[in-house]
Each structure stands twice: as structure tokens, then as C-alpha cells.
Amino acid sequence: MKTITLNNGVEMPVIGFGTFRTKDEEAYESVRHAIDAGYRLIDTAEAYGNEEAVGRAVRDSGVPREELFVATKLWKGNLGYMSGRRALHASLKRLGLDYVDLYIIHWPAEDERNLRAYRALESLYFEGRTRTIGVSNFSFHHLEHLLEHAEIAPQVNQVETHLRLQNERLQEFCMMNDIYLEAYAPLMSSRVKELLEDETLLETAKKHGKTPAQVALRYLLEREIVPIPKSATKQRIEENIDIFDFALDETDRKALREMNKGLKTFPDPDNFLIDL
Numbered sequence: 437m438k439t440i441t442l443n444n445g446v447e448m449p450v451i452g453f454g455t456f457r458t459k460d461e462e463a464y465e466s467v468r469h470a471i472d473a474g475y476r477l478i479d480t481a482e483a484y485g486n487e488e489a490v491g492r493a494v495r496d497s498g499v500p501r502e503e504l505f506v507a508t509k510l511w512k513g514n515l516g517y518m519s520g521r522r523a524l525h526a527s528l529k530r531l532g533l534d535y536v537d538l539y540i541i542h543w544p545a546e547d548e549r550n551l552r553a554y555r556a557l558e559s560l561y562f563e564g565r566t567r568t569i570g571v572s573n574f575s576f577h578h579l580e581h582l583l584e585h586a587e588i589a590p591q592v593n594q595v596e597t598h599l600r601l602q603n604e605r606l607q608e609f610c611m612m613n614d615i616y617l618e619a620y621a622p623l624m625s626s627r628v629k630e631l632l633e634d635e636t637l638l639e640t641a642k643k644h645g646k647t648p649a650q651v652a653l654r655y656l657l658e659r660e661i662v663p664i665p666k667s668a669t670k671q672r673i674e675e676n677i678d679i680f681d682f683a684l685d686e687t688d689r690k691a692l693r694e695m696n697k698g699l700k701t702f703p704d705p706d707n708f709l710i711d712l
């Protein structure tokens with residue numbers, strides 16, 4: 437699996453596997469299939485309620501732990517220093533692992549609370565409980581405040597990114613600060629059908645003898661954004677990682693770039709308050 441080098445020297449696979457909205461045996465089976473198909477980055481979260489099944493699949497996979505890159509996330513209710521630290525220990529226990537490769541603040545809250553939680557992530561990083569730390573759903577202003585006060589810059593910002601929401605400015609800001617963008621919902625999540633029926637995407641896929649999903653993921657990969665598609669279907673799990681045998685040309689890139697509509701399908705973190 438190809439990798440990118442994060443700002444602390446850790447290598448992260450260029451594509452990962454998502455596990456949102458899968459639980460128990462379905463989560464276990466899909467992660468087992470994903471690892472068999474060649475995925476090495478597995479993305480879960482405290483909030484998904486599937487860490488136990490994901491961890492079991494990782495441990496049963498037969499792939500050495502150091503060859504896998506396991507990411508989990510700190511949920512909003514635990515955004516504090518002690519609660520953040522306790523939350524990772526609880527996640528590790530559910531996963532049955534000694535460390536994770538990436539620990540992420542799942543949703544931002546007010547700046548001061550983000551910072552307290554981030555201090556917990558930094559302490560866990562220095563103790564070797566996580567090899568990299570990151571944030572998710574962080575916009576410019578969240579990142580600016582964090583970068584002003586953080587001891588170490590995050591390695592990753594995981595945000596909704598796909599052909600209809602291309603995040604070029606956010607990516608540029610992140611790149612200038614040595615932060616990699618990870619694309620969640622790279623196939624537009626529950627609106628996947630709408631994306632995959634787009635004419636431009638269908639035409640580009642036909643031209644390359646690939647599927648629309650493969651082109652959508654390849655486009656992100658070529659922009660050095662790490663997509664983490666989810667599927668509970670064996671054939672699609674394999675399809676989504678089979679994107680290394682073709683390349684988009686300038687004409688494709690221009691047409692696909694024009695699909696951007698700034699369309700967010702997940703809530704805007706600034707206007708989405710979760711009851712704590």
C-alpha cells in the first residue's frame with residue numbers, strides 16, 4: 437500500500453476504510469474483507485459503537501499490527517483533558533489494542549474546550565498511546581485557534597470531501613500548515629446514488645474502463661487527499677481500492693473540478709450543537 441508521510445514522519449496509507457453505520461458482525465466482516473482486499477487504514481470512532489468488532493477484525497486479520505493504521509475518534513461529550521485521556525483508554529480497551537495510529541477530535545466545540553481536549557491528545561501522543569493526532573470537522577477558525585496554542589500541530593484534519601464539496605481552500609490552508617486532509621464521505625455517504633449518476637462522472641468512468649466510484653476516489657487520491665470510503669458489500673470494498681491502475685488526465689480533472697457545488701451533506705459544525 438502506498439503511503440504519505442505525515443508531519444512527524446509517520447507513514448499513512450493513501451486510502452482507508454470507513455466503518456460509519458456498521459455494527460457488530462457486519463462491522464467485523466467488512467473490516468476483515470477490507471484488510472483481505474488490501475486496505476491498511478481502518479477508521480472507526482467511539483461514537484460508531486463498533487470499536488469492539490473493528491478491533492477484533494484487526495486482531496484476527498493475520499496482518500501484523502505494525503502494518504495496519506487504526507484510527508479512532510474522541511466524541512464531543514468527552515472533550516476535556518481528563519475525559520479525553522480516559523476516552524482513549526476506553527477505546528483501546530474496546531479495540532483490544534495497546535495503541536492507535538491516529539486519534540482524532542471528532543467534532544469541534546468552543547475553542548477552549550477543543551484546546552483542553554487537544555492537550556489530552558498531545559499527552560497521549562507523548563506517551564505513545566497514539567502515533568499521530570488529528571481533528572475532524574475543523575474549519576479555518578478552529579484550526580487557527582488550535583495552531584496558535586498547540587504544542588504540536590495536528591497531522592490530519594478529517595472533513596467531508598467529495599466531488600460536490602472539493603474543499604480546495606481548506607486543503608491549501610492545511611497544506612501550508614503541514615496537515616493532511618482526509619476525505620470522509622468521499623462517495624457522498626447516504627447520497628451516494630446521486631453522485632454516482634452524474635453525467636460527467638459516468639463519462640469519465642467509461643473513458644477509463646472504471647466505475648464512477650473509482651473515478652471519484654481516484655480524483656481525491658490525485659489531489660493528495662486520503663479518502664476513507666465505507667462499504668458493507670464485498671464487491672464494492674474491492675472495487676473502491678482498485679484505483680491504482682489508471683490516471684486522470686488534464687481534461688478529466690478540469691471536468692471533474694467543475695462538479696464542485698460546495699454541497700455539504702453532513703451538518704455544519706458551527707451550527708450543529710450536540711446535547712452533551
Ligand SMILES: NC(=O)c1ccc[n+]([C@@H]2O[C@H](COP(=O)([O-])OP(=O)(O)OC[C@H]3O[C@@H](n4cnc5c(N)ncnc54)[C@H](OP(=O)(O)O)[C@@H]3O)[C@@H](O)[C@H]2O)c1
Nearest residue numbers: 454455456620621622623624625628649665666667668669
Ligand atoms: N469524522 C466524521 O465526522 C465522519 C463523518 C462521516 C463519516 N466518517 C468516516 O468516513 C467514512 C466514509 O464516509 P461514509 O461512510 O459516511 O460515506 P461514503 O463512504 O461516502 O459512502 C458510503 C455509502 O456508499 C455506498 N458505496 C460504497 N462504495 C460504493 C460503490 N463502489 N458503489 C456504489 N455504492 C457504494 C455504501 O453502500 P454499501 O455499504 O451498502 O456498499 C454506503 O451506502 C465513514 O465510514 C467513517 O469512517 C467520518
